């Protein structure tokens with residue numbers, strides 16, 4: 001059984017996914033003192049090892065565009081920062097509209113993205129056909145494109161962060177579960193783990209799809225809901241597709257890896273909660289294959305090599321939850337990232353570290369702070385571009 005090196009830490013981070021590890025790196029770089037990351041699984045067993053690697057800055061709200069833009073800058077530096085090549089290819093994201101109404105929505109996204117200094121383009125059908133070779137005639141009335149969006153390989157990113165955290169003195173204990181929080185006077189004093197009790201004034205909930213479960217273990221009700229999403233990879237085919245492609249109507253998304261596989265998914269109704277585990281379904285396989293082949297008929301002969309699934313951790317307003325929970329001082333949320341936590345992690349985790357250190361979090365609290373869900377002053381801002 002894993003034993004821990006110390007009996008007290010400055011911060012305990014629950015979850016060694018991209019959010020937990022990035023947060024630990026920021027904390028260590030800030031000289032926070034002893035930091036422990038626990039994960040009951042193995043590295044990349046959560047959504048951070050199960051995603052499509054998409055990184056985009058096209059969003060419907062300014063707040064998300066800004067977090068994403070900052071994260072893109074961080075991923076560009078990742079190799080220099082951490083010594084790992086994450087193959088971040090900025091070969092763009094194409095959003096496809098099938099109707100004029102969808103195109104109007106995308107134009108509004110474009111206007112916002114351009115106002116933030118990013119050179120998004122509105123596409124007509126010919127330009128769509130040039131960017132998505134082989135797209136079925138008439139499949140799209142147009143779309144948007146941002147060339148500095150792209151894709152990366154999640155595994156070296158997680159591994160690089162793990163190595164960086166450890167080299168900075170962070171203790172990462174895999175196979176260790178956080179089972180509860182001891183808060184005798186309402187404030188976090190210790191975290192109960194499967195390897196024993198550790199004293200800590202701060203615990204960070206970076207438990208991904210299981211974040212609501214861990215919040216409940218600390219006596220906190222939260223609105224986060226886990227939803228299972230499936231994804232597949234085909235056998236490789238000669239590279240023909242540069243951008244990630246996302247269809248607005250149903251969230252169908254796919255990209256081509258450097259090796260040539262088509263990797264993508266589409267949302268099928270899988271219900272809520274983590275209890276059913278992470279299987280894949282015939283409904284997804286057939287639904288995804290049919291949707292993809294109707295959109296790009298030349299892919300019809302490809303075999304599916306592998307399918308898998310993982311959990312999104314969804315919030316009612318589409319924004320992540322970042323910051324200390326006022327109901328339980330010392331309990332910091334780093335969760336609710338839906339299907340987009342990888343692309344927001346570098347910037348978001350910097351703010352999580354600020355919260356863990358008791359510093360001012362430089363994000364709008366009405367948009368990101370946990371109190372937005374239970375204060376009387378509820379926010380009206382919602383991030384709806386939860387696609388792909």
Ligand SMILES: Cc1cc2nc3c(=O)[nH]c(=O)nc-3n(C[C@H](O)[C@H](O)[C@H](O)COP(=O)(O)OP(=O)(O)OC[C@H]3O[C@@H](n4cnc5c(N)ncnc54)[C@H](O)[C@@H]3O)c2cc1C
Pocket residue numbers: 014015016017018019020038039040041042044045046047048049050051052053054055176177178179206207208209210211214229230231265309310311312334335337338339340341342343344388
């Ligand atoms: C199919 C799919 C496709 C996706 N595509 C994209 C994409 O293209 N781009 C993008 O940006 N995002 C994508 N995402 C979302 C992205 O993967 C997640 O938002 C992100 O990885 C979340 O990271 P995390 O660190 O919060 O959670 P995770 O990576 O899930 O890590 C949480 C960890 O917490 C551990 N844990 C849970 N409870 C406990 C406990 N009590 N004690 C100890 N450990 C615990 C788990 O074992 C797990 O390892 C996708 C997700 C899925 C499922």
